[in-house]
Amino acid sequence: MTIQANWSYPTAIKFGAGRIAELAEQCKAIGLKRPLLVTDKALASLPITAAALDQLETAGLGRACFSEVDPNPNEKNMEAGIAAYKAGGHDGVICFGGGSALDLGKMIALMHDQTVSVWDLEDIGDWYTRADATKIAPIVAVPTTAGTGSEVGRAGVLTNSVTHKKKIIFHPKLLPAVTICDPELTVGMPKFITAGTGMDALAHCLEAYCSPFYHPMSQGIALEGMRLVFENLPKVYANPTDLEARAHMMSAAAMGAVAFQKGLGAIHSLSHPVGAVYNTHHGTTNAVVMPMVLDFNRTAIEDRIERAAAYLGIPGGFDGFRQKIMELRAELAIPETLSAMGVEAARLDELTEMALEDPSCGGNPVEMTRENTRALFAACL
Numbered sequence: 376m377t378i379q380a381n382w383s384y385p386t387a388i389k390f391g392a393g394r395i396a397e398l399a400e401q402c403k404a405i406g407l408k409r410p411l412l413v414t415d416k417a418l419a420s421l422p423i424t425a426a427a428l429d430q431l432e433t434a435g436l437g438r439a440c441f442s443e444v445d446p447n448p449n450e451k452n453m454e455a456g457i458a459a460y461k462a463g464g465h466d467g468v469i470c471f472g473g474g475s476a477l478d479l480g481k482m483i484a485l486m487h488d489q490t491v492s493v494w495d496l497e498d499i500g501d502w503y504t505r506a507d508a509t510k511i512a513p514i515v516a517v518p519t520t521a522g523t524g525s526e527v528g529r530a531g532v533l534t535n536s537v538t539h540k541k542k543i544i545f546h547p548k549l550l551p552a553v554t555i556c557d558p559e560l561t562v563g564m565p566k567f568i569t570a571g572t573g574m575d576a577l578a579h580c581l582e583a584y585c586s587p588f589y590h591p592m593s594q595g596i597a598l599e600g601m602r603l604v605f606e607n608l609p610k611v612y613a614n615p616t617d618l619e620a621r622a623h624m625m626s627a628a629a630m631g632a633v634a635f636q637k638g639l640g641a642i643h644s645l646s647h648p649v650g651a652v653y654n655t656h657h658g659t660t661n662a663v664v665m666p667m668v669l670d671f672n673r674t675a676i677e678d679r680i681e682r683a684a685a686y687l688g689i690p691g692g693f694d695g696f697r698q699k700i701m702e703l704r705a706e707l708a709i710p711e712t713l714s715a716m717g718v719e720a721a722r723l724d725e726l727t728e729m730a731l732e733d734p735s736c737g738g739n740p741v742e743m744t745r746e747n748t749r750a751l752f753a754a755c756l
């Protein structure tokens with residue numbers, strides 16, 4: 376018997392349209408009295424955020440909001456957030472928004488009272504044990520996009536403002552105590568964010584499904600997550616108020632993040648440096664490189680992609696699956712190449728080095744080397 380693995384499962388999820396109405400009640404249920412709501416600059420001025428703050432205030436929980444969060448948040452955003460957290464005497468964080476707000480809120484909850492540097496808590500081996508777990512604030516997560524899945528994850532991505540490198544910061548206690556998945560909150564997303572975040576969910580499911588590690592639970596979740604994206608992302612893109620399809624996309628996002636405990640791969644290891652250097656949208660960047668990464672991994676994944684295609688009702692095996700991705704990209708007006716996103720050939724060596732340092736590399740079915748990774752980047756241009 377050689378099968379061995381470490382598995383864990385996610386958290387309490389309050390799922391359904393209108394369930395944002397339970398935010399204050401859920402905060403109280405986990406003992407919060409003065410939560411800090413962390414969101415991004417764009418969301419801060421929207422009615423859904425005001426309504427959430429109104430609800431907290433009415434329930435006697437204050438209406439504190441921190442929104443100095445960049446699209447690819449860095450340690451400066453985190454330090455400003457920690458200052459706000461301390462100044463307000465807060466006792467927990469409500470992470471409200473897309474991936475940036477969710478991840479930065481988690482970093483504030485993690486780091487508000489630690490003595491170690493956040494970079495010492497990168498997702499490497501048992502580095503998380505360097506943190507004082509008793510000083511991590513409780514987290515309530517409220518996603519307003521359907522892609523990142525950070526609402527059910529135990530990590531956050533933070534960009535180093537000096538090196539522009541994205542680091543995954545991990546701690547088991549970063550798993551939110553409660554997550555509210557309310558698809559009504561996603562209805563107002565700009566179309567390109569609906570497309571990009573949805574493709575991030577697909578990338579999580581696809582990379583988890585293709586990763587070589589043994590985790591059959593994740594494998595099953597990833598496969599069903601892909602089905603939900605293929606069937607519902609075109610619907611929400613065409614009709615943003617289709618709440619049922621929005622709900623399925625929210626499920627797919629959470630499923631992607633649960634599944635990628637099994638590993639990510641080259642889509643993310645290419646996308647992270649491109650996002651860090653060019654500030655491109657994470658999920659959109661994933662979608663751009665997705666077909667080329669399928670080609671890159673073909674020899675290792677052809678059999679399992681054929682099985683997926685059969686389940687998904689896609690004719691033509693591997694080639695049919697790849698074609699389906701190309702059609703979906705076109706339907707969602709995703710750029711066809713990294714060049715179209717502004718990536719320059721002159722920086723490929725630098726991007727290649729960054730990709731090889733990215734922890735997602737380890738889950739790619741084909742070993743990534745300097746030569747083949749540079750060639751993959753070139754193919755994506």
Ligand SMILES: [Fe+2]
Pocket residue numbers: 523575578579643657
């Ligand atoms: Fe992602």
